[in-house]
Amino acid sequence: MKINTEIKKLNKEALFIVLLWSTIIGISLLWNFQREHERVLQLAEVEAQANLKKDRAFRLWGVKMGGFYVKVNAETQPSPYMKHIPERDVVTPSGQMLTLYSPAIIMRMLMEAQEELFGIKARITGEKYLNPVNAPDEWERKGLKIIAKTLKNYSEITELNGKPVLRYMQPMIMNEACMKCHAWTGIKVGDLRGATDVAIPLAPFQILEQKTRLNLMISHSGLWLLGIGFIGFFSYRKKVHIKELHLQQLELRHEIDKRNEAEQQLRLTSSVFEYTSEAIIITDSNSLIIDCNPAFSEITGYSLNEIRGGNPSFAGSGRHDKAFFKKMWHSIRQSGCWSGEVWDKRKNGEVYPNWLSINEVLNAEGKVSHYIGVFNDISELKKTEQKLEQLAFKDTLTNLPNRQLFYDRLESELKRARRKKNTKLALLFVDLDHFKKINDTLGHYVGDELLKIVAQRLLNCVREKDTIARLGGDEFTLILSDIPSSKVASDLAEKIIKEISVPIKLQEHEHFLGASVGISLYPEDSVDKEILIRNADAAMYHAKENGRGHYQFFSEAINLRNQKRLELEEDLRKAIRDEEFELYYQPQMETVAETIIGAEVLIRWNHPQKGLISPMDFIPVAEENGMILEIGEWVFKQACRHLHKCISLGKKALPIAINLSAVQFSDEGLIDMIKSSLKQEKLPAQLIELEITESAIMENADRAIEIIDDLTRLGIRISIDDFGTGYSSLAYLKKFTVDKLKIDREFIKDLPHDKEDAVLTSTMIMLANNLELDVLAEGVETKEQIDFLLQKGCTIVQGYYYSKPLPQDEFISYVASHSTLTL
Known part of the structure; x- marks a missing residue:
């Protein structure tokens, strides 16, 4: 260590001299360069x-x-x-x-x-x-x-x-x-x-200066190398001297260290034996105990005086048979060691697990002189393993079997059913109705408490041998084995729906839940585990679509519908990948001057084999599987590109209205996506209007207020689409910073002859005017409807009376013939 320090010091001194010499040469060279430059000038x-x-x-x-x-x-x-x-x-x-x-x-x-x-x-x-x-x-x-x-x-x-x-x-x-x-x-x-x-x-x-500089660099380089050579030579000689000086000291120190090391090893071995937390027991070649350490006494309760001269088998628990010990000793004689889990008995009679390692000690002749056994008490480890197993197979919230244990039990029940003849098995998928709304509105604590109560109600509905599992969220599954007929499953489904529909009182409030149940049967629907699960899931979704609060057995019709849905999903993925979508534009007209004041952007799917597919067919599927985010982003960016292209051609900009789905509206990345798209196309936000359905806003009204405020701060206009079809509260409506209400076509189609629609439409127009909001009527198809709306104070309309949705080129031509504004 000392020689390294001295050599490092020498190296630092040599480096310093090299740097000093290099600096002197460098300064001299720069000085001569400057003199030469001045001479040339x-x-x-x-x-x-x-x-x-x-x-x-x-x-x-x-x-x-x-x-x-x-x-x-x-x-x-x-x-x-x-x-x-x-x-x-x-x-x-x-x-x-x-x-x-x-x-x-x-x-x-x-x-x-x-x-x-x-x-x-x-x-x-x-x-x-x-x-x-x-x-x-x-x-x-x-x-x-x-x-x-x-x-x-x-x-x-x-x-x-x-x-x-x-x-x-x-x-x-x-x-x-x-x-x-x-x-x-x-x-x-x-x-x-x-x-x-x-x-x-x-x-x-x-040129003259460069030649002189080159000569100066050559001469200075030679001088620098000569100096470096001298520095290196003297540094090398001094290093050799230092190493020779220390070599003798190292040899002497090595001898001293060897003796100290041997003594220290003996002390260390003794300390390890005395203070290690692992139990150590030493026997002679006949397996008679010679010594043990304090950890052994602490774990087993026996002192050395009590066990010296005895055989370690005195602490046996009786859990291991002769074959176990025969195999153990065979391994020791073959390989010189063995390790494994052993259950022993303490002095107080308590049986405990330990991890034991036994090693042979050989003498100078290579014969066994001793055996050393080392073991740890693994009681706490065993308890931890049990807890981990509990976590691995049980749902932590409800203590019901989780997805993994559900799959294991379903596989076991199916194997048992295959061995027995004429036996049925039912698989029930239960999904809670209205749970998401409660969870989003009142928070996860209330949602968790409701799930615990539902889990207990489900347990009260089934037999002891049946399995109830929570797969996650608000989805539960039940396995009914050995049932005589499908009626047992339908009776249970009715019972579950009835039990869950009973109001739950929590935090001094009553909460109302419902349940939709899907049922698949073994062996009628399938003998395969995955297919049974998929069929029950499909039946459950069919029950939800039929109005919730129902149960539904799986059928071929559902299977066919499910296959069509899967085909549609696959085609939809290809459509996103291959950009099979097109944008259409439907004019929004001001009826007094009969001029175009905007346009709604509508998506169409141009399927390569099936032609144009209506959004009513594929948008709900895209919303359920999450593809709506990709589609919605494509629509927004493509509409911005169209608008930018037309502006760059010197045409005036026509505001466009783009629909947002409920999934898009609640997406965390919505604001960033809009900002980046507007920035990329260099568009003012005032040209964009976002249409959000009434139901999407009211799913979480407080959160909706925050999102709408963020969008409004960007300069984007907001309109409530399909107004009148949801359940919005007037108290919330006045909190939303929206610009326009769009009256749904369902209220317009029978005007002016349907008195109820006429009253509702008039009321909505009056409401919008009183709130100082623009109001637009959708689905206008007749002159009578326009006259009625105009009389009630609605001057902005959209519908087939003026134009159907048009592709971009046709829309540009239409706009050119009706207005000075162009998209």
Whole structure:
């Protein structure tokens, strides 16, 4: 441990020196890089100054000469900027026409040639220029402003035509010699006339800098490696010295440790024997007891003095026969050990279970010298196992058999029935009516107490040998074995329905439950366990659909109906996967102006073999098996896509109404799904109206208020669909932040001739108007109905009088012919 510490310390010191050396080399390299960069920029600046000095020298010489006459040709035409000079154009005796060029013009021509040949751009510029060619660019304007203030040279590294350059600008001061050409501009001697600037390409200088940097990196790398080599060598030599120094100490310490370890092992073995919680007993080769530890005495109640020299069989419980011990000793002699569960007797006579392990101890000759037995009292473990078994096979709430035990008992009863001839067995599925509403409204505590009472009532209805199980929720099953006829099952079903319908008083309130019972029989309906269960379940659902509070025997008609339902479910899954659904739109009309003010989105299933399937056929199935969530999400997102597409084509947006099922309305992910869909399609929430049925809202009115408030905060409009068909309370209705009531078609179809419907419809319209809600009548098919509704104050309708539900393209055409608004 010490040597590792010293080596770690040495490694840290070496690492520190390496880092220090690397830092020094790095700093030196960066310093040299900076110096080289500055040197290169100085070279570029010297070249720029040289160019400008050469330009200035030429211009001064040209001014001194008074300008230059050049032959007039296609490239050298008279300058319009020197027309004020009378002798601008002359003709030689030979007839050659000459024109006067100022030094600035000649210099510009030289600069253009220099740029073309060497890539060095130079020119004269200024805020007051004669020739537009000399107009300053953006950088030159900035430079002119700076030298106008400082009258000093100005330079900057920048880009020109996408390449790095050094731009250098030198001020031009008006002198007397230049007034000949420029006096007419109003400039005076000593004024800043402009500047000359040159752009030196930096690419050659950068290449030079890169080469120098490469040489610097090579030289510094070599120097760094040399230093690292020295550091590594001296570190290695010091490590070798440390290891050699410690090797002798380790050998000496090893000898000391071996002796201490042997002594410690002896003490440890003695401590384990004395203080372990496991009982230990030692016998000689003849199985006579030599020693035992305190744990043995504590578990069995016997002291060492009482058992020394005896055989361990004195503590036998009598539960194991001779064959058990014969097998045990056979295993010990074959493998040298044995372990297993043994029941023994304590000194006080109590029988207890223990887990015993026996091992042989061999001497130097390989013969058995001793046997060591070690065991634990597993009484508490056995009790725990019993509790776990109780949890595994019993319903914790009602203490009835759970699903697992139900399956086991049904399998056992079926096996027994198969062995006996002419015996019947009945399987009853019991589902509580109205339980979910009570559970959701009053809470799980009340629901649990009701389930306990129902379980006890069921127990009071059956024989002792019958099995009642709770499968979960409010579903119970009964197994009636050895019944003479099916009448026993039907009598029991009637008794159960009657018992459960008796009001239950709980927390000073009476609660009313009902029961629907499905019955399948062995062997008439099936001899297979799973089919019997499925048939009883199907019969129970048939009883529920027939009005609840009934029992129903399984029949082939139910089987056929169940098969059709299963086929429909399978087709529905394929429809979701293959997107066989289509959206139709039915216009919502304002009858006074006869304009379209919205549309209801309706789903249609275009089955590849069966054609269009009505929502009335598949929506209830989808709601029961949970597929309605996927379908509802598809409808919402698809409707949003259609709306977004039409808006993107430049059409005005028509609000759309989308139906929400009760399952969707109570789904925790509803709000997030709506938010993400609107965000994805970039739609304002005000274009969406959600239609929720009256019954869906009243399943849990308090929760419905929270959901509707959340939707309203998003900006979505809410309408109550099929209003008048449910059982909504006016006290709750005024708490709902809804925007519209939709009167169900059942109240509209016989208007205005049915007096009862007329009164109810008038009342609902008046109620909506008093609550300041919009009201829409569904299923309007005649002019008489429209006139009646208009007279009562309902101006918004929907129905076949105006249009049936239309596919998207047909609906767009319909809207175009009836309104300026388009979907």
